Amino acid sequence: MARISAGIATSHVPAIGAAVDLGKTQEPYWQQMFAGYDFSKRWIADNMPDVVFLIYNDHASAFGMESIPTFAIGCGESFDIADEGWGPRPIPKVMGAPDLAWHIRQSVIQDDFDLTTINEMDVDHGLTVPLSLLFGQPEAWPCRIIPFAVNVIVYPPPSGQRCYDLGKAIRTAIESYDQDLDVQIWGTGGMSHQLQGERAGLINSEFDLKFMDDIIERPGELAKMPHKEYLRDAGSEAIELVMWLIMRGALNERISEVHRHYHVPASSTAVGHMILDNS
Numbered sequence: 345m346a347r348i349s350a351g352i353a354t355s356h357v358p359a360i361g362a363a364v365d366l367g368k369t370q371e372p373y374w375q376q377m378f379a380g381y382d383f384s385k386r387w388i389a390d391n392m393p394d395v396v397f398l399i400y401n402d403h404a405s406a407f408g409m410e411s412i413p414t415f416a417i418g419c420g421e422s423f424d425i426a427d428e429g430w431g432p433r434p435i436p437k438v439m440g441a442p443d444l445a446w447h448i449r450q451s452v453i454q455d456d457f458d459l460t461t462i463n464e465m466d467v468d469h470g471l472t473v474p475l476s477l478l479f480g481q482p483e484a485w486p487c488r489i490i491p492f493a494v495n496v497i498v499y500p501p502p503s504g505q506r507c508y509d510l511g512k513a514i515r516t517a518i519e520s521y522d523q524d525l526d527v528q529i530w531g532t533g534g535m536s537h538q539l540q541g542e543r544a545g546l547i548n549s550e551f552d553l554k555f556m557d558d559i560i561e562r563p564g565e566l567a568k569m570p571h572k573e574y575l576r577d578a579g580s581e582a583i584e585l586v587m588w589l590i591m592r593g594a595l596n597e598r599i600s601e602v603h604r605h606y607h608v609p610a611s612s613t614a615v616g617h618m619i620l621d622n623s
């Protein structure tokens with residue numbers, strides 16, 4: 345049977361992707377931010393999954409006002425890299441895991457969560473920056489990836505509670521797949537940030553560090569936090585953190601923290617990163 349070996353959380357700031365692609369990771373602005381991923385790159389080389397179930401949000405690259413799925417699962421064979429205005433990033437395309445993705449889709453929909461099925465879409469920085477942070481710059485990504493897109497762009501986003509419960513349904517789905525696969529769940533986006541308006545640049549480290557503690561120890565309580573608290577306390581784009589709750593919902597009640605990194609700022613964002621062992 346397939347099993348979930350670990351959960352990984354990480355922010356996804358687009359400037360991080362540009363720093364990797366342009367060879368700037370050792371420049372003074374970036375050095376500390378990237379240093380927090382050195383351990384993670386070694387860890388994942390020793391703990392390489394067969395498949396990453398990667399929860400992210402699209403930023404008007406694949407979806408726009410013409411279609412806004414709340415939850416969309418990528419069931420295709422492969423996914424091209426989106427052009428976000430400067431041409432697609434020079435990175436390998438993303439190879440999917442269609443058979444497992446279709447199984448998850450079937451199980452989760454029958455568990456009362458409506459998923460949109462996507463066979464063709466381009467993936468943007470929400471998905472590709474986490475890949476670069478964990479895998480560096482390989483010729484091909486070292487495992488299969490199932491993209492799972494969550495709408496946190498057009499109001500209303502799904503609640504933290506719904507995301508946490510969805511994670512549990514995803515776990516049931518993965519654990520009922522009859523192939524012996526090692527699957528990691530990645531929850532991406534966040535932490536505190538606001539990109540526009542009077543409060544642009546807002547960061548709340550106290551909120552972020554408590555969120556990291558709570559997601560380990562008190563995820564059920566954390567899931568109850570309403571949207572407006574993310575917005576008020578941690579900025580409008582902090583709502584991306586509900587995607588960490590999907591990841592957490594798919595893990596055991598008790599997990600152990602393997603690694604934590606927190607760095608302010610990267611562009612306008614507080615970068616948070618955790619590796620959570622689910623064995």
Ligand code: DHB
Nearest residue numbers: 357358403610611612613
């Ligand atoms: C930034 C952060 C994001 O989450 C995003 O999607 C775009 C930009 C930033 O900090 O620049």
Ligand code: FE
Nearest residue numbers: 356403533584
């Ligand atoms: Fe974002």
